[in-house]
Amino acid sequence: MSLLHPVLGVVLYWLALGVVGLAVPIARGPHARLFFGLGAFGGFVLAFTGLAALGSWPLSMVLPLGLPDLPFHVRIDSLSAFFVMLLGFASTGVSVFAAGYFEKGGGGDIQLICLQYHVFLASMVMVLVADDAYLFMVAWEAMALASYFLVITDHRIEEIRRAGFLYLLVAHIGAIAILLSFGVLQLGQWSYNFSAIRDNLLSPGWAAVAFLLALFGFGAKAGFLPVHIWLPEAHPAAPSPVSALMSGVMLKTAIYGLLRVSFDLLHVQVWWWGVLALALGLFTAFYGVAFAAVQTDMKRLLAYSSIENMGIVLAGFGLTLIFHAYRMNLLAALALAATLYHCLNHALFKSLLFLATGSVMHATSHRSLGKLGGLIRRMPWVAATALVGTLAIAGLPPLNGFVSEWMLFQAFLLSTGLPNSYLNMFVPVGTAAFALIVALAGYVMVKFYGIVFLGLPRESSLEGAHDAGVLERIALVWLAAWCVVLGLAPVLVLRAIDSIPQMLIGSSLRESLNKTSWAFLTAMAPEHASYSPIVFVLVTVAVVALTFILVRRHFHGRARRVAPWDCGFPGLNARMQDSAEGYGQPIKQIFEPFFRLERHHPSPFDPKPHYRSKIEDKLWYALYLPIERLAARLSQWVGILQQGRIAMYLVYSFATLLLLLVLIR
């Protein structure tokens, strides 16, 4: 039995669960617990199958499915295995959470959700193991459709229908680009097997066309500028477990596709592709983080943060391309490992945070940051696990987000040897931009956590908020635990994923990883740089414990509880805290040129002063609305033809016939 069998088995299992779940009409609670709980086992199996398949020999199979002359080819190699593992780890947590989440309502018909959810999962796995362009596109479309239906679960709300339509539109524009990219890649051989495509030697011009189409097509799914607009609309619209899957896993399938096309299917990599990807990635990341800082809806904030993180991933991918194009393969391996590490990290902490917002929404029925606050006292489990996610996504040591950022910084710093003086000037600027993005991410996450979980409750209804249920807690702890493990043992993780740079770039980090013990992460050589999260944690914990004991022993541990210090102005209330708008205000002011601001200030004489501010995406007005207007005008011209009278259409037929008679005499 090969390792492909369990993967395909899980796909079948999920499809079967979905169909049975659709057919079995039992009460909501038991239904959710049964089917989503069973679904979680599939994720668990995939996580460890993927882990086992990392570094093993590629395995392929032909499935007796598909069209007569176009059977489905599947294959698992290290790259697929890594993303299957990522999907497994994230979806285990999300499914367990969903079992508790959908039990309590939220969303539409549970039987339908069960089908869509499991089809969504299964199609994502098929995208990852597809070995021909045909199956890839089928799975890609199934994934887009299943997630579209999940996004519009609450389809009675008009905004959600709009968000769903926008998502579907962008997904399909992207899919067309991917299809065209495969069309270029097959080079007139009419064979869409990846194994055949690999043998095609494209000219540099056509290779660039294929790469650019793939970058656009996969970028539309990953949320790169300027096709990011669906993300902040669709993520908040979907139920939280679905947002978690979309943000945590689905965005990564786009990265998988990008890596597959540019490093596996294409033979040549040109340096300017990397520069393009790096610049686009940094710009996307900056855009995402600046918008995240001014959001007032917690799920929109997280959606913009996803844009930021995908931008970072794209920047890492760009660095990999640059290094690889200049045959600096060791550095390319480092950058690629950092890119993959960040994908894995983001899958874990973003799922965790989206799930936490789900618990918060269930407990409070509020999504707006302005109506939350003080939940650390009502929801200790959610608050504690969300704190881990917050610190991880803010890139703080010793958690996992820091590891990938550290490696990316090292890759940036090691780029001094590039034999291109223009690039040498560009790289410091890129490093600076990356540093700024990382620091702003910290700002955003403190805002998110501080406003939702800390302070006084901003609404009286929050007093009755309850902590998440047992299943939800298990899911949150599962994801938070992996954030910690990935932060503490980076060398073990890197050794496990080392076969991917080996496969795609032909160079691996094995030598530098084996030079030191597993506790010390190094970049290239220990004297160049090293970082040990274990020592970090041990020293910090030891100092905390020692300080605590010393203070208690030599002094005392007495404490009195009193009212907060009001600075002599009594009447402190929850409305005096910073609101989400207030917390984001400095960023709004500094980066004002990036936003489209609409502000309404009350005059001092207003009896009922009302402050309103609206922040919109400039790109929407600069790019999308002109396209929409153009489309509208074109259809108006076409509309002149459509008079709606039968005589007119008969005249058209007559004219066409006459024309044909004249032309084809």
Added chain:
Amino acid sequence: MIWFDLVSQLLQSLLAILLAPLLLGWINQCRAWLQNRSAPSLLQPYRMLRKLLEKDAVIAHNASWLFRLTPYVVFASMVLAASIVPIVATDLPFSPAADVIALVGLFAVARVFMALAAMDIGTAFGSLGSRREMLIAALAEPALLIVFFTPALIAQSTALTTIVEQLAHRQLHLYPSMAFAAVAFVMVLLAENARIPVDNPSTHLELTMVHEALILEYSARHLALMDWAHALKLMVYLTLGIALFLPWGVAQPGHWLALPLAVVAVFIKLALLGAGLAVLEAVSAKMRIFRVPEFLGIAFLLAVLGMLIHFLVEA
């Protein structure tokens, strides 16, 4: 040998922890002289710490565990930072645990915990301080990273010990990239340590305060730990400045006889830098909070310029 290293590591950390309040006392004394006041004793910060440690802690009703944990985390982060920076010798057993990037991360950990704890009680001042602190940090942190990257590129390493060893053995002449980095570093130091042009360490109950607003709710032992950590942070920043820009005299591995000399050198440098800081504070006025982003933007630009100059001229 490993034990010897560990002992010297512990000695260095203890020295930093115990001497940090003294540095603060020295700066206050210099400032008082410059302002023509009679100065408090050099040991005044120690007395304050002792007083605070002996008092009963007063905690708000709704303070959560995060609020009580934060002083310990902040203090521990600063102790770890002080253990990483090569103050007197470059062969520290802890130094492979963190390079300059991790050091910046360590400062960020302390800051994020402080900012979160400040929001925990839900007073207006707390969240105001938290917002301002995070804003200053969001602009100062990248500048600090870039300041570190210039010497890191020169030494081809981000490990602090390697950087210091390399820099201490360069020929003594002016490197333009390092000059830019040094100016940027001083600006970041002022901002991150809540010193005068950016924040006023002796202010209270003013709408302009940043750091004091963050720790407004803390009292007794928690406040003592916060204050101590703050003093330690200033110490770490000054020793970092010494290590990067004035590294001469630091003891090389295996040169045990050079150690006493190195200690004396560090004392002299710290005293001079402390006095310089006092002069800087005496001659400048606190700027409006809205000007701070400009100030830090200049620091960021200077740091990037330094790095670019290294790429273009010196590489």
